[in-house]
Amino acid sequence: LLTSAAFIAFGASAAMAQTVGFSQIGSESGWRAAETTLTKQQAEERGIDLKFSDAQQKQENQIAAIRSFIAQGVDAILLAPVVATGWDSVLEEAKEAEIPVVLLDRQVDSDKSLYLTAVGSDLVHEGEVAGQWLVDAVDGAECRVVELQGTTGSSPAIDRKTGFEKGIAGADNIEIVRSQTGDFTRAQGKEVMESFLQAEGGGADICALYAHNDDMAVGAIQAIKEAGLKPGEDILIVSIDAVPDIFQAMAAGEANATVELTPNMAGPAFDALKAYMADGTEPAKFIQTESKLYTQDDDPAGEYERRKDLGY
Numbered sequence: 394l395l396t397s398a399a400f401i402a403f404g405a406s407a408a409m410a411q412t413v414g415f416s417q418i419g420s421e422s423g424w425r426a427a428e429t430t431l432t433k434q435q436a437e438e439r440g441i442d443l444k445f446s447d448a449q450q451k452q453e454n455q456i457a458a459i460r461s462f463i464a465q466g467v468d469a470i471l472l473a474p475v476v477a478t479g480w481d482s483v484l485e486e487a488k489e490a491e492i493p494v495v496l497l498d499r500q501v502d503s504d505k506s507l508y509l510t511a512v513g514s515d516l517v518h519e520g521e522v523a524g525q526w527l528v529d530a531v532d533g534a535e536c537r538v539v540e541l542q543g544t545t546g547s548s549p550a551i552d553r554k555t556g557f558e559k560g561i562a563g564a565d566n567i568e569i570v571r572s573q574t575g576d577f578t579r580a581q582g583k584e585v586m587e588s589f590l591q592a593e594g595g596g597a598d599i600c601a602l603y604a605h606n607d608d609m610a611v612g613a614i615q616a617i618k619e620a621g622l623k624p625g626e627d628i629l630i631v632s633i634d635a636v637p638d639i640f641q642a643m644a645a646g647e648a649n650a651t652v653e654l655t656p657n658m659a660g661p662a663f664d665a666l667k668a669y670m671a672d673g674t675e676p677a678k679f680i681q682t683e684s685k686l687y688t689q690d691d692d693p694a695g696e697y698e699r700r701k702d703l704g705y
């Protein structure tokens with residue numbers, strides 16, 4: 394991607410501060426807010442001038458932001474892509490301009506040569522861990538599951554669905570009876586859960602909720618309570634992210650399990666860019682972050698305390 398003349402001591406000191414454009418998806422979830430906060434913090438600590446753009450969930454805004462970063466001649470671009478498809482042209486433009494692009498937390502369907510590296514978790518594995526947790530939790534009992542999917546066309550929505558189905562494969566007692574997008578937001582999680590409850594005997598026919606993120610689960614918990622049921626008991630709840638609010642719900646017995654997604658994607662991204670721009674060290678195409686399962690047995694109240702001031 395980079396010519397040798399462009400090798401520089403990336404973020405080495407404030408005097409040599411480099412400029413990085415960050416095209417963020419929006420602020421749809423607590424996890425997203427934490428990723429934004431941590432990216433800004435990481436940039437500041439490294440003396441990097443971060444140009445931040447909030448796309449408000451729209452791919453066209455992200456494409457416009459990337460074009461503007463290219464026109465400004467930034468040294469690198471961080472992109473958290475809202476959906477997986479439709480990036481080829483703009484990534485080619487960045488490559489043409491010799492500006493390395495690092496993907497954060499979501500994947501694209503484009504050729505791998507169009508970006509330097511991607512920092513993220515194994516999204517299929519996250520879903521699989523959630524599915525396996527449910528298999529163990531119901532221990533052979535019949536279980537009708539409702540699923541709240543993330544943003545349609547986004548890699549976490551696609552992969553977390555695939556992963557969960559993999560996790561429950563072979564457990565004939567578990568069936569996904571309804572599945573709909575809640576766009577990763579608390580408000581839509583609540584709204585869609587209300588329709589699931591209505592369609593499933595007021596909730597009596599639902600054994601578990603699988604939500605592709607914690608925010609949708611938190612919205613759904615509210616809907617379940619308003620329907621007169623006990624979330625975490627009448628309806629088991631498993632989701633993904635590990636944000637403080639889900640630990641609070643777990644501590645209150647209203648949610649059962651979550652799979653952690655670290656919001657610090659920028660640290661490894663800046664490290665990779667620094668090495669690449671110093672001497673051309675090519676990072677691995679995928680820098681994987683950890684996915685850890687937390688249940689009610691893992692001190693949820695303590696986890697809440699540990700995370701509550703981290704920018705979520």
Ligand code: AHR
Nearest residue numbers: 422424425498549577606
């Ligand atoms: O891409 C990561 C997902 O996006 C997070 O799980 C979700 O909370 C966010 O909106």
